[in-house]
Amino acid sequence: xxxVKLTVNGRAVSGDCEERTLLVHFIRERLGLTGTxxxxxxxxxxxxxxxxxxxxxxxxxxxxxxxSGSSVTTIxxxxxxxxxxxxxxxxxxxxxxxCGFCTPxxxxxxxxxxxxxxxxxxxxxxxxxxxxxxxxCTGYHNIVKAVLSANAEMHGGAKQAAE
Amino acid sequence: xxxxxxxxxxxxxEDKRFLTGKGRYTDDMVVPGMKYGYFVRSPHAHAKIKSxxxxxxxxxxxxxxxxxxxxxLADGIGNLICGWMIxxxxxxxxxxxxxxxxAVETVRYVGDAVAIVIADSLDEARDAxxxxxxxxEELPAVIEAVDALKPGAPQIHPxxxxxxxxxxxxxxxxxxxxxxxxxxxxxxVDIVNNRLSPNAMEPxxxxxxxxxxxxxxxxxxxxxxxxxARLVMSAFYNVAPENKLRVIAPxxxxxxxxxxxxxxxxxxxxxxxxxxxxxxxWTADRTEAFLTDAHGRDHVSKVKMAFDADNRITxxxxxxxxxxxxxxxxxxxxxxxxxxxxxxxxxxxIPAIHANVRTVYTNTAPVDAYRGAGRPEATYLLERTMETAxxxxxxxxxxxxxxxxxxxxxxxxxxxxxxxxxxxxASLNAAMQAxxxxxxxxxxxxxxxxxxxxxxGMSCYIEACGLAPSQAVGSLGAGVGLWESAEVRVNAxxxxxxxxxxxSHGQGHETTFAQLVAGRxxxxxxxISIVHGDTDKVQMGMGTYGSRSGAVGMSAVAKALDKVEAxxxxxxxxxxxxxxxxxxxxNGELKVAGTDKTLPWFQVALAAYTAHNLPAGMEPGLKETAxxxxxxxxxxxxxxxxxxxxxxxxxxxxxxxxxxxxxxxxIINPMIVEGQVHGGLAQGIGQALLEGVxxxxxGQLLTASYMDYAMPRADDLPSFDLSHQNxxxxxxxxxxxxxxxxxxxxxxxxLMNAITDAIGNNMLTMPATPQKVWMAARATH
Ligand code: FES
Ligand code: FES
Numbered sequence: 001x002x003x004v005k006l007t008v009n010g011r012a013v014s015g016d017c018e019e020r021t022l023l024v025h026f027i028r029e030r031l032g033l034t035g036t037x038x039x040x041x042x043x044x045x046x047x048x049x050x051x052x053x054x055x056x057x058x059x060x061x062x063x064x065x066x067x068s069g070s071s072v073t074t075i076x077x078x079x080x081x082x083x084x085x086x087x088x089x090x091x092x093x094x095x096x097x098x099c100g101f102c103t104p105x106x107x108x109x110x111x112x113x114x115x116x117x118x119x120x121x122x123x124x125x126x127x128x129x130x131x132x133x134x135x136x137c138t139g140y141h142n143i144v145k146a147v148l149s150a151n152a153e154m155h156g157g158a159k160q161a162a163e
Numbered sequence: 164x165x166x167x168x169x170x171x172x173x174x175x176x177e178d179k180r181f182l183t184g185k186g187r188y189t190d191d192m193v194v195p196g197m198k199y200g201y202f203v204r205s206p207h208a209h210a211k212i213k214s215x216x217x218x219x220x221x222x223x224x225x226x227x228x229x230x231x232x233x234x235x236l237a238d239g240i241g242n243l244i245c246g247w248m249i250x251x252x253x254x255x256x257x258x259x260x261x262x263x264x265x266a267v268e269t270v271r272y273v274g275d276a277v278a279i280v281i282a283d284s285l286d287e288a289r290d291a292x293x294x295x296x297x298x299x300e301e302l303p304a305v306i307e308a309v310d311a312l313k314p315g316a317p318q319i320h321p322x323x324x325x326x327x328x329x330x331x332x333x334x335x336x337x338x339x340x341x342x343x344x345x346x347x348x349x350x351x352v353d354i355v356n357n358r359l360s361p362n363a364m365e366p367x368x369x370x371x372x373x374x375x376x377x378x379x380x381x382x383x384x385x386x387x388x389x390x391x392a393r394l395v396m397s398a399f400y401n402v403a404p405e406n407k408l409r410v411i412a413p414x415x416x417x418x419x420x421x422x423x424x425x426x427x428x429x430x431x432x433x434x435x436x437x438x439x440x441x442x443x444x445w446t447a448d449r450t451e452a453f454l455t456d457a458h459g460r461d462h463v464s465k466v467k468m469a470f471d472a473d474n475r476i477t478x479x480x481x482x483x484x485x486x487x488x489x490x491x492x493x494x495x496x497x498x499x500x501x502x503x504x505x506x507x508x509x510x511x512x513i514p515a516i517h518a519n520v521r522t523v524y525t526n527t528a529p530v531d532a533y534r535g536a537g538r539p540e541a542t543y544l545l546e547r548t549m550e551t552a553x554x555x556x557x558x559x560x561x562x563x564x565x566x567x568x569x570x571x572x573x574x575x576x577x578x579x580x581x582x583x584x585x586x587x588x589a590s591l592n593a594a595m596q597a598x599x600x601x602x603x604x605x606x607x608x609x610x611x612x613x614x615x616x617x618x619x620g621m622s623c624y625i626e627a628c629g630l631a632p633s634q635a636v637g638s639l640g641a642g643v644g645l646w647e648s649a650e651v652r653v654n655a656x657x658x659x660x661x662x663x664x665x666x667s668h669g670q671g672h673e674t675t676f677a678q679l680v681a682g683r684x685x686x687x688x689x690x691i692s693i694v695h696g697d698t699d700k701v702q703m704g705m706g707t708y709g710s711r712s713g714a715v716g717m718s719a720v721a722k723a724l725d726k727v728e729a730x731x732x733x734x735x736x737x738x739x740x741x742x743x744x745x746x747x748x749x750n751g752e753l754k755v756a757g758t759d760k761t762l763p764w765f766q767v768a769l770a771a772y773t774a775h776n777l778p779a780g781m782e783p784g785l786k787e788t789a790x791x792x793x794x795x796x797x798x799x800x801x802x803x804x805x806x807x808x809x810x811x812x813x814x815x816x817x818x819x820x821x822x823x824x825x826x827x828x829x830i831i832n833p834m835i836v837e838g839q840v841h842g843g844l845a846q847g848i849g850q851a852l853l854e855g856v857x858x859x860x861x862g863q864l865l866t867a868s869y870m871d872y873a874m875p876r877a878d879d880l881p882s883f884d885l886s887h888q889n890x891x892x893x894x895x896x897x898x899x900x901x902x903x904x905x906x907x908x909x910x911x912x913x914l915m916n917a918i919t920d921a922i923g924n925n926m927l928t929m930p931a932t933p934q935k936v937w938m939a940a941r942a943t944h
Contacts, residue, residue, distance in 0.1 A: 136417050
């Protein structure tokens, strides 16, 4: 048994788990945050993406003990004050989801992607950067649209605020 | 009818919970005392089970119990069934081998379940499953359908000699043969439709709960069809009586056909819960999904198409062998027969058609319906043949199709179907214009300057959705009716609950069904709730598959609404002292036409429940039920054009343009329809370019993870260019046709026609991997 201490969505949590427990299982089973999904066993599908210290990671590929001491954001922690995050809002507006199973991972990946590129995103980059996330429902067409739209919104908005 | 009714691009009501992580899928369910099930599965494709020893597993830490097939059999649990009876052309019934939920004497494919271990944690269950000792005697295996029929092939089920399940035919063999003998040209093509894995992103899962206090069972499961699951589990598997079994399919993360059927795991978890006294949850990992989710397609066909001197088709003759895998899954027998061969007329006027279909057992996972089910196989065969014919006859592929289109409706094909409406030329024209077909030669020339091979291909598909009517499908062997049910419950405050037997696993029913009601009553969409997926809430339904939710499910809602509106009008007429026939419902009000008398919708609803002042003899309340059984299928159709560039150095194909022109009749929500087409196109393009299930000769699955099975990713696909030609369907009250499968049906031939056009070599099979394309392109020189 190992002790794990984390900040998850701004809240301090701790618990014992087996050394082999994956972060995704700790999040889903111990914390009851079931928005983070498991879609594969080979780190290919991206339904489990969360942010660890601000960077997107596949939570099926990290042991809970490895994540100890870090700050984790899951899809449940993205919307602030009941308002959808701009990426969540863009997915809704552009119909970037159907069954919703890949969606939490897609959204977390997209937020990180937009943050990293500082507004410099085009369709080709978005498509390439979605390499680690599989969606079987949407054909990606609307996901790409949603990410580009959120990117414009977030960076357009940030620029205006700075001016 | 406002901005939220039929035809409006309304954002989805269900999105918020999915976007915030509040969706509730089966694996998210936790109930008190719940334990984890893990299946012990066969590592061999074909073997005799000499013994199973579960004693060591039972002694492992955290283990509640380990159970095998002998115990299951002793408890009287039945075998899995195939629900559609097909007869061979000699009149004999199909030859169904036994499929036990846990194998007892023989395993027949890698992944065949032999035992279940139940433990406190998933890790403990998995550890203990390793300790189950199964002594197998390996038997020779057969994988390919064609090999399974060869003399001396390993015999998989004693019931099916030579592994032949049935040898079925449709159409007029003599007429087709005669037309071929007299034809000016006969085109002969061999067509292979590759085997696919459905790959819903949510793996299958089930939670079986037996409550000894009430002697009652609950089954949470990833199902497209919870009512059918309950019916079959009670009527055929003896897991629980129907009145004591509740099946709930909560949020379901994609289905594409793979979640229509009942699988062993649902049966076993329910039974195991009763046996052990604890709720048992099982969730597939992705490798289990690859091994055990029913696969799709897997046809091998020989085709002859005959033409007269004027390039008109005079006959089509098809000989198909379909691989059904190790066992006959629930709908498996109808896919290569009534869902496939009846579509072989396509969009064309073909006077004589004959198709012969043999289905066979192999030592592979069961094969059943996958997005489109039979119709993609028919379209691929026909549209690759048309393309080949156009090349051999030296005529443009568009002109050959145009010449042979069906132009007057209704049209009776020689293979059962009666097409009710359509305008195939309109779709063809729209697609050609959007694709700038006439400018292709210049683009090809420009590409060749860059040493790229550019190709263009088209496909004109038709599909049959909303299988019906029940009496007709019954006469063709179906074990169920294909109607749908709906209940519209108006609450006392005027809000509305719609209970439907359709099931949504991504199609947005909570929005589109509500749009129908919002449009009819003029009430806000937020005041309408859609209830589905729970057999305790909705009495009966047939679930969602085959693009039936709009044409059948929503038509049932429309029928129930008719009754609700009629009663509401009676009440309003009574309250306003007007004639019932003068009442109209508009913008959330009931009005007396030609006057300024109105009553808000909620007041009429309230009056129905206070019952202080109702017409004499009227029952209180405002709630109506309808069962809708359509009079015919509906026939969506369209034309897809794909343009590619092939790099002759690497064999890599890049899709430079994909145009889809579809006719879905009336459209409820254009945004959702477009999303459905995008998703279908991605699956069809995946089939053509990337995807394929591969077993080695011994029956080991080589594509059992996302490392080996090439799923289409964002970078593999283009953005799509969509348009719609709407000829309303005359056979349902909404004029809708169905859009869920079109993309997957129409796109593979368009893409393959484009690639073969680019490289000038027609001998290419799906998936068109760079290596295959490279070799085929070189073979041309
Ligand atoms: S679960 Fe598939 S990548 Fe993590
Ligand atoms: S929305 Fe279903 S997998 Fe992406």
